[in-house]
Amino acid sequence: MSDTIALLSNVTIESLALRVKKEIERSEEEFRENQRSRRPNEPRPPGFDEEGVRRGQRSQQLSEPRPPELNEEGVRGGQRSQRLSEPRPPELQIEVFTPPGFDTWRPELLNPSSALWEDRVKTIYVILHGPAIFPEGAARFAEILSEPLNILAQARTEHKDKILVVSTLDLPSSSASPLTGVNFSARATAHWRNELEKMDFPILDLSELVAETGRERFYSPKMWYFGSLPFSGQGEILLAREILRIEKAVRGKRKKCLVLDLDGTLWGGVIGEDGVEGIALASSGMGSQYRDLQRVAKELSERGILLAIASKNNLEDALRPFREHPNMLLKEENFVKIKADWNPKPANIAAIAKELNIGLDSLVFIDDNPVEREAVKTVLPQVAVPDFPDGDTSQLPAFMKNVARRYFTTLRVEKEDLQKTEMYRAEAEREAARNSHLSLDDYLASLEMKLTLYRLRPGDRHAGEIARAAQLTQKTNQFNLTSRRYTEADLAAMTNDDRVRVWMAELHDRFGDYGRICLAIARLDTRAPDEPAATIDTFLMSCRVMGRGVEDAVLGCVERALVDEGVTTIRGEYRETSQNEPVRGFWDKMGYEPETNLPGEGMWVLRAPLNERRTKICLNC
Amino acid sequence: MQNIIDIISEVLGTSVSEDSSVDDVAGWDSLKTLQIVMALDEAGCEIPLEKIAEIRSVRDVVTFAKQEAR
Numbered sequence: 001m002s003d004t005i006a007l008l009s010n011v012t013i014e015s016l017a018l019r020v021k022k023e024i025e026r027s028e029e030e031f032r033e034n035q036r037s038r039r040p041n042e043p044r045p046p047g048f049d050e051e052g053v054r055r056g057q058r059s060q061q062l063s064e065p066r067p068p069e070l071n072e073e074g075v076r077g078g079q080r081s082q083r084l085s086e087p088r089p090p091e092l093q094i095e096v097f098t099p100p101g102f103d104t105w106r107p108e109l110l111n112p113s114s115a116l117w118e119d120r121v122k123t124i125y126v127i128l129h130g131p132a133i134f135p136e137g138a139a140r141f142a143e144i145l146s147e148p149l150n151i152l153a154q155a156r157t158e159h160k161d162k163i164l165v166v167s168t169l170d171l172p173s174s175s176a177s178p179l180t181g182v183n184f185s186a187r188a189t190a191h192w193r194n195e196l197e198k199m200d201f202p203i204l205d206l207s208e209l210v211a212e213t214g215r216e217r218f219y220s221p222k223m224w225y226f227g228s229l230p231f232s233g234q235g236e237i238l239l240a241r242e243i244l245r246i247e248k249a250v251r252g253k254r255k256k257c258l259v260l261d262l263d264g265t266l267w268g269g270v271i272g273e274d275g276v277e278g279i280a281l282a283s284s285g286m287g288s289q290y291r292d293l294q295r296v297a298k299e300l301s302e303r304g305i306l307l308a309i310a311s312k313n314n315l316e317d318a319l320r321p322f323r324e325h326p327n328m329l330l331k332e333e334n335f336v337k338i339k340a341d342w343n344p345k346p347a348n349i350a351a352i353a354k355e356l357n358i359g360l361d362s363l364v365f366i367d368d369n370p371v372e373r374e375a376v377k378t379v380l381p382q383v384a385v386p387d388f389p390d391g392d393t394s395q396l397p398a399f400m401k402n403v404a405r406r407y408f409t410t411l412r413v414e415k416e417d418l419q420k421t422e423m424y425r426a427e428a429e430r431e432a433a434r435n436s437h438l439s440l441d442d443y444l445a446s447l448e449m450k451l452t453l454y455r456l457r458p459g460d461r462h463a464g465e466i467a468r469a470a471q472l473t474q475k476t477n478q479f480n481l482t483s484r485r486y487t488e489a490d491l492a493a494m495t496n497d498d499r500v501r502v503w504m505a506e507l508h509d510r511f512g513d514y515g516r517i518c519l520a521i522a523r524l525d526t527r528a529p530d531e532p533a534a535t536i537d538t539f540l541m542s543c544r545v546m547g548r549g550v551e552d553a554v555l556g557c558v559e560r561a562l563v564d565e566g567v568t569t570i571r572g573e574y575r576e577t578s579q580n581e582p583v584r585g586f587w588d589k590m591g592y593e594p595e596t597n598l599p600g601e602g603m604w605v606l607r608a609p610l611n612e613r614r615t616k617i618c619l620n621c
Numbered sequence: 622m623q624n625i626i627d628i629i630s631e632v633l634g635t636s637v638s639e640d641s642s643v644d645d646v647a648g649w650d651s652l653k654t655l656q657i658v659m660a661l662d663e664a665g666c667e668i669p670l671e672k673i674a675e676i677r678s679v680r681d682v683v684t685f686a687k688q689e690a691r
Contacts (some may be wrong), residue, residue, distance in 0.1 A: 018652075
């Protein structure tokens with residue numbers, strides 16, 4: 001069952017993942033609330049729970065007397081089968097997964113054994129923070145972006161069963177930009193988007209979200225400096241909702257037909273009373289809000305959404321604006337069904353669904369009249385009936401755009417656009433073939449990583465080393481095999497103890513210096529003189545450098561140092577915490593044999609002679 | 622102050638008191654601290670960057686938020 005979405009990013013993403021989960025819960029509650037409010041007078045079934053709600057409702061609906069207006073046998077039959085098969089909304093079943101570590105999206109996509117490729121994962125969202133891609137500015141954008149683009153193209157080619165959704169980049173202009181000359185930020189964001197479009201990636205339009213919200217509200221410098229998380233709470237909520245919206249589109253839950261009312265919805269006023277001259281509908285100024293609303297509906301129809309009309313009017317009156325009003329954007333031929341009569345709207349809408357042979361749950365109904373909306377909600381609970389903005393008609397176009405996004409987003413447009421898509425896709429595949437195949441090893445090699453491992457000795461380096469070592473033991477949670485927390489005094493004592501070895505490692509790559517990111521502590525055990533042993537008491541690494549094989553390289557150096565001292569048996573310890581799940585299988589992966597393996601903790605052993613550990617890192621140890 | 626405690630409870634998913642601290646609330650990690658600060662920000666209650674790392678308890682949050690309000 002594909003029920004998991006994965007989030008990848010070049011910045012902290014765990015908080016957004018929690019936010020997405022919250023939005024899923026929220027939409028679940030909304031859904032239940034809706035179901036409940038549609039049967040306000042009925043008591044909750046005993047043993048009320050998720051299943052109970054649905055079962056209870058279904059049986060109530062089945063045993064209900066026919067609504068008087070639905071006497072037509074066919075309609076009622078159609079309705080019943082709809083209700084029986086009514087699904088829960090798709091969001092309810094989505095789990096959210098983020099791979100461990102920080103900024104690991106590239107190695108995760110390249111790693112054939114990443115958890116991303118498990119069956120449960122269906123959609124992968126790659127959300128990129130523009131400024132973090134261009135720490136040195138965007139002048140060399142084409143060169144800098146080529147690697148990420150190659151990785152994305154390749155991941156998709158190799159994992160055709162996954163849907164990769166990629167964000168656009170939002171990149172503020174350099175504050176030192178002159179008024180004339182090239183704006184590299186704008187070029188970089190355009191280049192990224194062009195390339196994604198050429199390769200036909202589904203896009204999460206981050207820069208559009210930012211544009212609508214404003215950078216000031218979307219980002220939070222405080223979160224960025226505290227936790228490498230660029231977004232504000234507001235920004236995260238918008239991103240989470242966008243992800244859910246895309247997820248619905250990906251899962252094909254888009255509605256098929258938009259049913260529109262006429263008076264007060266497509267134009268202002270009442271055609272039967274005001275006449276063609278009297279209704280509000282204009283090409284500019286007052287009345288043009290209705291034209292703008294029509295434009296959105298027209299775009300939907302051009303993208304293959306069916307339009308229909310359900311209006312209480314004389315048919316003749318209803319059609320006059322379409323035929324006579326110069327500012328009607330929508331024409332009769334844009335509609336597949338026009339029901340303008342004095343029948344109850346639920347009956348007309350049910351008839352539209354039946355005649356088009358689509359499910360009631362494929363319909364969205366728009367009406368400015370709350371009484372009509374309520375009638376449709378009550379009689380046809382499967383039909384989506386969004387609230388119409390009351391009071392201020394200047395909100396109508398925005399409302400309609402919202403409806404379009406919420407109910408009618410699709411992964412891609414088929415038919416005539418398909419040809420263009422096909423062309424782009426072929427080009428992208430040629431492009432991918434030209435670019436040499438990228439393996440995880442190639443990628444790691446391209447990082448030009450340099451690792452320096454050094455032993456902490458009493459007094460031979462300044463005191464800052466001890467402080468950093470203590471800080472690493474206290475702050476590192478994910479990649480930490482034993483999670484023992486030490487103070488500076490503890491560590492100073494260890495460096496003075498000739499039976500203890502303490503190492504730290506620094507990492508540097510072509511993007512910059514990561515500083516001291518690894519700590520290993522080994523305790524020597526010479527009780528059995530013929531078999532000198534050592535136990536790795538602490539082995540931890542900052543999550544900023546996970547996914548690059550740094551741990552293999554550090555462990556290799558540590559093992560070699562111990563063997564050089566005559567150690568023949570090395571034991572690795574593991575103590576489980578709520579956060580160190582990513583390293584549960586570490587010793588096993590490193591070739592250690594289990595010695596004791598109790599729930600939550602274990603001791604693993606490796607005996608000399610040791611095999612050389614393969615690495616793509618230039619070692620200095 | 623009750624407002625701040627409510628926000629913290631909401632983020633941590635469990636009811637906390639002024640005496641609760643990172644050591645006795647299960648799952649209160651640095652990510653949760655970050656979300657608490659974020660939620661307080663949204664509610665118009667700012668804790669300065671320098672103080673975030675010092676947060677060890679509900680009382681700390683209340684103190685830092687009050688200092689800022691003054």
